Amino acid sequence: MTEHPRHEPGAAFIWALGIEDTNVGWPLPGSPNGLDEYELTGHYRQWQQDLMLAVSVGASAIRYGFPWYRVESSPGVFDWTWTDQVVAEAERIGLDLIVDLVHYGTPTWLEGSFTDPRYPDAVATWAEAVASRYRGRFSSITPLNEPLVTASFVGLRGIWPPHETGQSGWARVVVSVAEGIQRSIAAIRRVAPEMDVVHVEATHVWTIAGQALEDEHRLLEAKNWLPTDLVLGRVDHSHPLHGWLVERGIDIERLSHLVAAGEVPDVIGLNYYPELSARELNTVGGDVVGVTFDAGGAGLEVLIRAFHERYGLPILVSETAVEGDDDHRIRWLDVAVALIARLRTEGVPIVGLVWWPLFDFVDWSWATGDLVIEEFHTLVDGVITPVIPPARGERIDAYFRRMGLFRLSTEGFDIARLRTAAADAFLRHTATALPYTTIGGTE
Numbered sequence: 001m002t003e004h005p006r007h008e009p010g011a012a013f014i015w016a017l018g019i020e021d022t023n024v025g026w027p028l029p030g031s032p033n034g035l036d037e038y039e040l041t042g043h044y045r046q047w048q049q050d051l052m053l054a055v056s057v058g059a060s061a062i063r064y065g066f067p068w069y070r071v072e073s074s075p076g077v078f079d080w081t082w083t084d085q086v087v088a089e090a091e092r093i094g095l096d097l098i099v100d101l102v103h104y105g106t107p108t109w110l111e112g113s114f115t116d117p118r119y120p121d122a123v124a125t126w127a128e129a130v131a132s133r134y135r136g137r138f139s140s141i142t143p144l145n146e147p148l149v150t151a152s153f154v155g156l157r158g159i160w161p162p163h164e165t166g167q168s169g170w171a172r173v174v175v176s177v178a179e180g181i182q183r184s185i186a187a188i189r190r191v192a193p194e195m196d197v198v199h200v201e202a203t204h205v206w207t208i209a210g211q212a213l214e215d216e217h218r219l220l221e222a223k224n225w226l227p228t229d230l231v232l233g234r235v236d237h238s239h240p241l242h243g244w245l246v247e248r249g250i251d252i253e254r255l256s257h258l259v260a261a262g263e264v265p266d267v268i269g270l271n272y273y274p275e276l277s278a279r280e281l282n283t284v285g286g287d288v289v290g291v292t293f294d295a296g297g298a299g300l301e302v303l304i305r306a307f308h309e310r311y312g313l314p315i316l317v318s319e320t321a322v323e324g325d326d327d328h329r330i331r332w333l334d335v336a337v338a339l340i341a342r343l344r345t346e347g348v349p350i351v352g353l354v355w356w357p358l359f360d361f362v363d364w365s366w367a368t369g370d371l372v373i374e375e376f377h378t379l380v381d382g383v384i385t386p387v388i389p390p391a392r393g394e395r396i397d398a399y400f401r402r403m404g405l406f407r408l409s410t411e412g413f414d415i416a417r418l419r420t421a422a423a424d425a426f427l428r429h430t431a432t433a434l435p436y437t438t439i440g441g442t443e
Helices: 043-056 081-093 119-133 147-156 166-191 211-231 242-247 252-260 296-311 326-345 421-430
Strands: 014-018 061-065 096-100 140-142 196-202 205-208 267-271 278-284 287-292 315-320 350-355 377-380 383-386 406-409 416-419
Touching: 014 315, 014 421, 043 081, 043 416, 061 081, 081 096, 096 196, 119 140, 119 166, 147 166, 147 196, 147 211, 166 196, 166 211, 166 242, 166 252, 196 211, 196 315, 205 211, 205 296, 211 278, 242 252, 267 296, 296 315, 296 326, 315 326, 326 350, 326 421
Parallel strands: 014 061, 014 350, 061 096, 096 140, 140 196, 196 267, 205 278, 267 315, 287 377, 315 350
Antiparallel strands: 278 287, 377 383, 406 416
16 A cells, blocks of 8 residues: 555545446447447537536546546557547646546456456556556546446346356456456556555445344345455455355455455545435345435445444545435535534544536436346335336436436537536535544544
8 A cells, every 4th residue: 555645634635526437338138239328428529528517616536437448449459549638638627537447347358248267467457558658647546446336237137247147146256356456456556656546335234124134134244345355355264255255166266366465455435325325125025125215424424434444544435426406415415524524523534525426327227228227126105116217218318317416408419417506515515625634533
């Protein structure tokens, strides 16, 4: 781990935004297309305007994805034309980048995607190429966004390539992803040791409807930590899921190598959505499902404290938002900022907040036909129900997720971004210096 003055007590707080950058460049079930949010939201055409939107609401940084499948369309052949322009423009307007290297998808030349034997070395090559080309031009890199969601969507439930299923599929994906993150961190530190490595993970708050689900609850709680534990080299024979992984076909020598090759990131990023990240385990038709509920600020505080206690690293709230009208989003922003300010005065090293997204994005079901892709259920009028996507054939407007500071609108030539009161609220917060984080609760 490299020491960075940006994360010492007294360092400036990072007010950041994110642009939804999911890029799965493979044809998906029910569709001849992949899923590229930059394409769907018109960002490839409006990227300069979008970066300026972030500056206009006071952001000092933006979480921003480089679409791997486009930049490296063949092994070792890179087209930097577009990323060079983006990096240059961000420098010109004073907007720092926290660059996502992988956001749920790989290039199609990795035929097995995340479980292709070549994946860990291929993604490390990609990481080294980005870090060496842009060394000194932005501060931070995220090797892979949300290992937990990646393992769930591509390993457990087979929604995206490599379409693995079941607990063994989940285990294969999560181990390969961890290997890739380790090798990516090592590569970044070889060529750009001054860059921050931000390990970004999804978070979950679990409760249960009855004691009969306690075993499932304990497993899910343990799995929440597993990807990060693997990256840090903590999954040895004493780890509660070491035997569980071996039982699902993971070679012991492979796990031993992960322990020996452990890498410690500079910052832990936590993605938390109060109305989506919290789930109560329940049963529906004999199946165990997670039913969403609103855990609010209490849920975020529990997670921040738990991750900091376990890993002892600075924390970035790397994604948070709620869906709905302006008042609803502003209330959550105010709650989150107040919580972070309080925790910083208590000595918890929270280095920044990312509202995700800057503007609305397109629901992932747009590219998968009628397939229900969400892994959670909701409670509607007292009835537990899966999340039903809009009907196939509806206009793209029906798929807009209203979580952004700017609203997407299809009126006019292109997809427009309409400023909301939530954007003004974010700007007001960025103009206010949060209390410095302290060590041990003292200045």
